[in-house]
Amino acid sequence: MTRMPDANSPEQYALDRRQFLQAVGSAAGTAAVVGTLAEPRAAVAAKGPNEKLTVGIMGVNGRGSALTRSFVTAGAHVSYICDVDERAIAKAAAIVGDQQQIKPAGISDFRKILDDKSVDILICAAPNHWHAPATILGCAAGKHVYVEKPCSHNPREGELAIAAARKNDRVVTMGSQRRSWPGIVEAIQKIKAGEIGKVHYARAWYNNKRPNIKHGQPAEVPSWLNWTLWQGPAPEKAFKDNILHYNWHWHWHYGNGELGNNGVHALDVCRWGLGVDYPIRVTSGGGKYRHDDDQETPDTHVVTYNFPGNKSIMWEGLSWSPLGSMLNQFGCSFHGENGSIVIIDPGYKQYDDRNKEIAASPTGSRGGDPDHVGNFLDCVRSSKRPNADIEEGHKSTLMCHLGNIAHRVNRVLTTDETNGHIANDEAAMNLWSREYRPGWEPKV
Template sequence: MPSPAIDRRSFLQLVAAATAASSLPATLALVADETTPVSKSAAEIPVVGIMGVNGRGSALAKAFMTAGAQVGYIADVDERAAAKGLELVKGQQQLAPTITDDFRRILDDKAIDILVVAAPNHWHAPAAIAGCNAGKHVYVEKPCSHNPHEGELAVAAARKAGRIVAMGSQRRSWTAIQEAIGKIHAGEIGPVHYARAWYNNRRPNIGHGVVETPPSWLNWKLWQGPAPERPFKNNLVHYNWHWHWHYGNGELGNNGVHALDVARWGLGVDFPIEVTSGGGKYRHDDDQETPDTHLVTFNFPQKKTVSWEGLSWSPLGSMANQFGVSFHGEEGSIVIVDAGYKVFDLKNKEIGAVTGEGGDVGHVVNFLKCTKSLELPPADILDGHKSTLLCHLGNIAHRVKRVLTTSEKDGSIVGDEKAAALWKREYREGMEPKVG
């Protein structure tokens, strides 16, 4: 559905070809220095500013330093997490990073080449867009957006500013999985019509939160950022926000995006034409809003289908693996297992297996190379948006409780006003993300 910030035709034009970069006002009321060319590549020793270091941000700080970058800023609204992040960085590099609770200081600093976004989901796209508008390259954690509209804006912002923006889909850079996808594309298991993706876990009851005064160590207003303000509840921070639509995207957006990205990559598909959701919230009596039992089917115009199964209360996944993706061809199957893969013939006999090395470092190395060469990275924001959009569509189908018909051109919802209304969200006044 078109948006006030950028219409769909403009979005598609921006996706089709990157325009010449220019210095433009940054979102969230910050302005980039007009003397700084935003088409420049990262410095020989790139300097990064990390937004959010309580969880993934700390792992990414290690990966970026291992890959040869320096951490120039740690921005976290939790002063305890910021202190731990400082100790982590001080133990691995000589440069003492600046500590702040407001990531917008990173945007203001011309010495920072790269913004790393590892805050909660509702911040991912708004911060990434702000980074592009301020002339920074951006590494954004998955999912790259909280809703489809933000994903479109993130792609448009990256292309307009000429910035490298990558999503944290690490498997795109894992050698063994690249090899497996190459075999699928080369036809080694014949024409492939179906991919099954899954994620299983046993998550605890989050209880019923109590509204209370935010703790002294937390800047609750900045934590909420672009999301309309709500009172602080004592069972939200720092992980259970995933299970609330206001901030998160459920297990589908939390871990399902990794598996769906590999499935879409292997099948060579972009946007679905039909999305069906089944399941619900069955296990706990608590504040969780998102489903704990979720099965989603995506049909694509190339006569290909992807299914995803997410169980948040039963840890046994398909083939006894908690996470995986299986590709089913007319001449055999390939199953992604951990960082490697297995090959099966039509009698279900394993005829090959390759182990691989996972982690974040290889993905970060690839991203840093692209910030210098200005070539698109393995997990470019457009691919990130396409895979994240599957999560959004699966969640929307769940919320409206019916099958969605979608456009093969851009994934937009066809003929369903109630579902299409979930394409974007409301924002706190003055903080709606905008392409510069």
């Protein structure tokens, strides 16, 4: 018997895309593209410095809404707002408001963004299991990509995302905004200039008081949700009433726990300041202590990363206790032979070797998205590498994956300093990739 394609599958999409594009193309002022999903698309034509860059935004229930505002403010034109939750589309469209003459088209399937040659950029702010597959498809379609952190759901996806960016000569950045914040940039410059002496150690932390997510029950899929497309590349599971729109973070099937959720930001800054790439040893401690619920990822997590050259990074995450180091929920500190620098958003404080404060970031140091979005758009126009290039994003995201893998196999990992691969541990390397829904395996 011939298998009928899934309505949300690449096969079915290839069958009906022409009809869809005839309808959406006229509404959005776009032209249809002929070909199949697996075919590489022609690269988007370069635009002059005074021409608006056109974007399509995938996932607007959380970070995507903030990015919608930032890209519009930066002068980009939003052609598409995409979400599998139909309620979210109108909210994001309201952010665009009257700031552009042609209103964005509201869609549920991001592949329609890929098929529109007039779109320069794909912004992916969907859940983690979508980040790398969407990035890879975006690059193949000739789009530059702004992908939220973490840039992958597993290590292999990160490697493929780099390969896709390079093969298709696309600018791909990860949403690690601190790479572009002036106060933090200044702090890193001081560290690299030797102002606190040789730095051996960096510490990162994130604290919160997250609620009990309870034990979810099987439920009917809400009428406003395309559950199959929400899952996308992840193998299909039955809908439960405690997954959306945030608790997927705490399920390995879709998320990466607090380490991949917020730890990636601080670990990225630590790795940047120490000037390290891949660790040689990863040690994990902690577990799930606080709530009796469906959370699979640890709520109490301490991970230590050892690097060549007598350098190490430690991350502490507590999802049930809001008091963090330096009385802040989020931050990181660098410890040198002649002093320390503590980064607390959006800037820093510098201390001598007797803990006396001797410098701080300039008053009015900015945080948020504008500098990072601006850097990305500038690089799309100039074909330069952005502050948070996908390769840097992968190295920092990999630290999260390695910490989670060490937790899941319950042992210390020995890793290759040239690529981060796990040595002599088959069970751990089995977590380097994942199973995918048939037809959605990422390829370059």
